[in-house]
Structure formats: C-alpha cells, structure tokens
Amino acid sequence: MNNRAESEILIKLELPADYKYLNILGSLINGILERIEDLEEPENLAYGLQLAVHEICTNIVGHAYEEKPGYRIWLEFRLLNEPLRILVKVSDTGKEFQSDIETAPDLENAQVHGYGLFLVEQLTDSFEYRRDGLYNRWTIEKALTISKKDI
Amino acid sequence: MNINVFDIVIRIVTLELEGRLDAFTAPQLRSKLDELQNQSVIRYVLDLTNLEFMDSAGMAVMVTLLKHARQQEGDVKMVLPKLEAARRILRLTRFDRVFDTFETAEEARKSFSI
Numbered sequence: 001m002n003n004r005a006e007s008e009i010l011i012k013l014e015l016p017a018d019y020k021y022l023n024i025l026g027s028l029i030n031g032i033l034e035r036i037e038d039l040e041e042p043e044n045l046a047y048g049l050q051l052a053v054h055e056i057c058t059n060i061v062g063h064a065y066e067e068k069p070g071y072r073i074w075l076e077f078r079l080l081n082e083p084l085r086i087l088v089k090v091s092d093t094g095k096e097f098q099s100d101i102e103t104a105p106d107l108e109n110a111q112v113h114g115y116g117l118f119l120v121e122q123l124t125d126s127f128e129y130r131r132d133g134l135y136n137r138w139t140i141e142k143a144l145t146i147s148k149k150d151i
Numbered sequence: 152m153n154i155n156v157f158d159i160v161i162r163i164v165t166l167e168l169e170g171r172l173d174a175f176t177a178p179q180l181r182s183k184l185d186e187l188q189n190q191s192v193i194r195y196v197l198d199l200t201n202l203e204f205m206d207s208a209g210m211a212v213m214v215t216l217l218k219h220a221r222q223q224e225g226d227v228k229m230v231l232p233k234l235e236a237a238r239r240i241l242r243l244t245r246f247d248r249v250f251d252t253f254e255t256a257e258e259a260r261k262s263f264s265i
Binding site: 019020022023026043044046047048050051054055058061062105108109110111112113115116118119122123 | 171174175204206207208210211214215217218234235236237239240243244245246249
C-alpha cells in the first residue's frame, strides 16, 4: 500500500446517536490508518484519534441529544495530502454546544467531569466547533507522519 | 491464663477490567462499585492490565470511586494497562499521579499499608 493517499479519500458514516454503537469508530479508524504504510507510532495515533472522535460523539449523545433515542450522527473521514493528514467532520442536529460552560479540568486535582473535550484538544492538531443552522459541526485534524526509512 | 486473640481481616477488592470502559459500559462498573460500597469496601485495586480502551466516562467512574474511598480513609490503587497508547492517556490526564500506580495487582495489593 502507498504511504500517501493516492487522492483525497472520503469515507462517510452515519450512526445512531447511542453510546452502544460508538465502538464502531475504533474499527473504522484502525482500518483507515492500517492502509498507510510506515506510519509513525500507528497505535498511539489510532488510539488517540479514536478517543478524540469518540469524545465528540459521546458529547453529542449526552449533551446535544440528551440521550434521547432516534437521533443520528454523521461523520466524514478525509485523508488529505501535502501534508498527509486526516480530517474528521462530525455533525448532529441536537442542542447547540455551550462552549462557555465547558471548563478545562484541573489536572492537579482529579475531577469527575471535564476531561472529554480536553482530550480532544490534546490529541488533535486542530479542533473547531460551529453552529450551522440546525446543525452542530465539529471538525478535527491530525497530521499523519511517515517514518523515515534508512536507505 | 487468658488468651486474647484479635483477628483483623482487611478487605481489599481487586477489579480486573478487560475490553472497553466507555460511556456504554461505565454504568456496569458503576453498579458493581455501588454494590461493593454498600458492603463498606473502601480499599480497591483497579487492574487495567487488559483494558483496551477508556474514555472520559470511564475516567469519571474511577475518580468518583477514588474520592469516595479516600473520604472513608481507604484508597484506590491502579495497575497500569499493558497498552502503551492507553498509558499515554493516563499520563496526559495525570491520572498516573492522582492514583498510586503499579505494574502488577500483587504489588498494588501489597502497597496497602494497614
């Protein structure tokens, strides 16, 4: 397999907004990343990316949809070149996210809440949220580094 | 002759967590811990050796347990996961400093100095 995306690759996924099905994200992200040869720290990268996307979806299920059944989450995974990176867009039609309510955790004193979006920020290179009409739009981006081989 | 025997048994509960600890499975752990807390257990070893994935909902259950145990003068000792990627998250959130951490459950159990 190539160590770069041949062209921009787009994979779309639509999930029921239910904690039960968020385990699917891990398999999908692992599946995408294992097609890139010589990726640096593939396990850390896959785990971190899975956790970041998972935390956004958990936030959507719990806060945007308040754990009510029947709602959906839409995800787009794009592999982009120059530089090689993955862009993940997550959308929902739930309640608007109140960024002013979310506070960073105090890491010196363990807290029960507040780690979710902190982890998303720490595990990605960029993280954006915007309200777009009826939709919440979350976008994260993570660089994919290829290890240099000895010649 | 009088022989006075005092037999003190200290209960330490070890929970081995395998697979995923996330928003879907965290209520299962919470319910098991409620059961143990109702039995007045205050010393725990959380063995994460075979934990494959943990999210902030799982972390919330662990912190709640830690706070409760320490309030009762007990504690929660953590056995670190095998998976380096999972250990990295524990470092990032500084859970490796908040909890006493160990490589094996045996070491964690021995660390309870009564």
